[in-house]
């Protein structure tokens with residue numbers, strides 16, 4: 001843990017409620033009640049008072065069953081969704097002294113284009129299937145300030161090389177690629193502007209087991225080489241076991257357990273975590 005001393009993200013009290021909400025939403029939902037639906041106003045409490053830190057160069061896993069609030073949390077952090085409440089600090093932006101959720105849309109766009117990368121579960125969310133693989137990467141590079149065509153092409157080639165996509169496919173459309181290859185193009189695109197932080201949402205769901213293993217290996221080697229901080233969401237404890245240094249376990253919108261992945265695997269404290277782990281043993 002000594003390597004993980006610098007905090008790159010700090011999240012405090014993040015809550016996202018779908019519906020009109022009421023003062024009892026947060027207290028009336030969660031794993032103790034086995035629901036994320038408020039019994040009083042029937043709103044959905046997707047994320048409930050979530051607080052954690054992401055450290056420099058670590059992979060932090062977020063695991064939980066479908067509906068536990070993982071994707072909503074990631075969407076809030078990638079600034080695609082505005083939370084109902086909470087604070088979000090990035091040490092790469094104004095030395096971590098400004099609550100990112102309170103910024104205007106222009107500043108949020110700057111942060112998305114320069115500091116954050118995202119790899120989605122479904123490649124069509126991260127890629128335009130009808131522009132070339134190189135064109136997809138170029139789009140992101142242009143958004144982050146690249147203007148020289150030759151530099152863009154050079155950077156795109158470097159990224160394809162890093163993500164093990166044959167260079168001769170640079171002008172092909174991602175719609176003609178296999179699922180595993182589409183995920184690798186997404187990873188190349190997400191890395192193109194050298195973001196210090198990368199979010200990954202269920203990136204291996206829907207891939208064959210052998211392809212899953214290759215994508216996970218790629219993520220691991222990229223992280224080791226580039227030392228970027230990653231937040232990886234999965235419902236699959238074996239994905240988290242393979243990648244994450246620390247793990248957050250979520251259920252019904254709340255954190256039930258957080259700690260070193262090895263510790264959580266060896267000595268899970270919460271019954272829900274014990275259940276998740278028994279599923280992979």
Ligand SMILES: Nc1ncnc2c1ncn2[C@@H]1O[C@H](COP(=O)(O)OP(=O)(O)OP(=O)(O)O)[C@@H](O)[C@H]1O
Nearest residue numbers: 018036044046064065066067068069070071072073
């Ligand atoms: N736009 C929305 N409007 C209403 N409810 C939503 C919306 N998005 C998510 N929810 C609800 O919020 C809760 C958390 O959903 P979320 O997608 O974050 O969970 P998850 O853990 O990522 O699960 P999955 O892996 O199935 O996506 C669920 O009950 C979901 O139905």
